Structures are given as C-alpha cells and as structure tokens.
Amino acid sequence: MLFAAAAVVGAIIIAFHAAPETLVHSATLHFWRGLADGMVNIYLVKTAAVCMITTSTIAVYTNLTPRWLAIGGYVIARVLLFGSYYFGWSVLAFPLWVLLVSLSILWGKEVVPSSTIGIAL
Numbered sequence: 001m002l003f004a005a006a007a008v009v010g011a012i013i014i015a016f017h018a019a020p021e022t023l024v025h026s027a028t029l030h031f032w033r034g035l036a037d038g039m040v041n042i043y044l045v046k047t048a049a050v051c052m053i054t055t056s057t058i059a060v061y062t063n064l065t066p067r068w069l070a071i072g073g074y075v076i077a078r079v080l081l082f083g084s085y086y087f088g089w090s091v092l093a094f095p096l097w098v099l100l101v102s103l104s105i106l107w108g109k110e111v112v113p114s115s116t117i118g119i120a121l
Contacts, residue, residue, distance in 0.1 A: 004039065005039040005040055008032060008035055008036040016029070045080050045094075049076075049077040049084075052080070053074065055073060056077070057070075065101055066108075076094075080094065
C-alpha cells in the first residue's frame, strides 16, 4: 500500500508538471489529492500505530527499552489510531519514537560485555 500511495503522489506531480495552469482548479486533481491523503492517513499511519503497539508490548515483556518509552509508545499509538486526522504533527510521531527506541537499544547495553573479553581490570 505504501508503493500505491507513492504512485498516486507521483502521478499527481507528473500531471501537475505537464500542465500546471489547467490542473490547479480541476476536480481530478482534488480527487487524486484526496485519494493520496486518505491512503497515507488511513492505511500508513494506522499500520505505524500497530507496529508501535507490537513493539511496545515486546519491550514491556523483555525489558528491551525503559518502561516509560514502551508506555509512551502505547500513548502515541493511541493518538495515531484515533487522532491522526486531527493532529498534523502525528505523522512525525512514529519516526521520532523509532529513533528513541533505536537509541535506547543502542546505548542501553554494552556491545561486548567486559566479562567475555578476558581482560582483568
């Protein structure tokens, strides 16, 4: 579905580049813009919310991330599921949360535990 949404947006850009003066006030442009917006807001944002719920559940049970980050994932996922149409900033919430989870995993544990190196300190 992501590729379908990208194809719709690409078609709008190509059509607008070909004849910008005739396409600005056409009903066809408004239809395709609405279709692309619906595909992004209905499918992609909801899929991101499901991914956040799944990852947060795994994080809670395995202590993969701090508990506040997992609970925050549940809260942001709820905002995405029920309020993404009303909040324009919600599209950026998923990538920022993924960045926080990634940094938490990266910095939260040692790459090589010192006990396995074999060097006595």
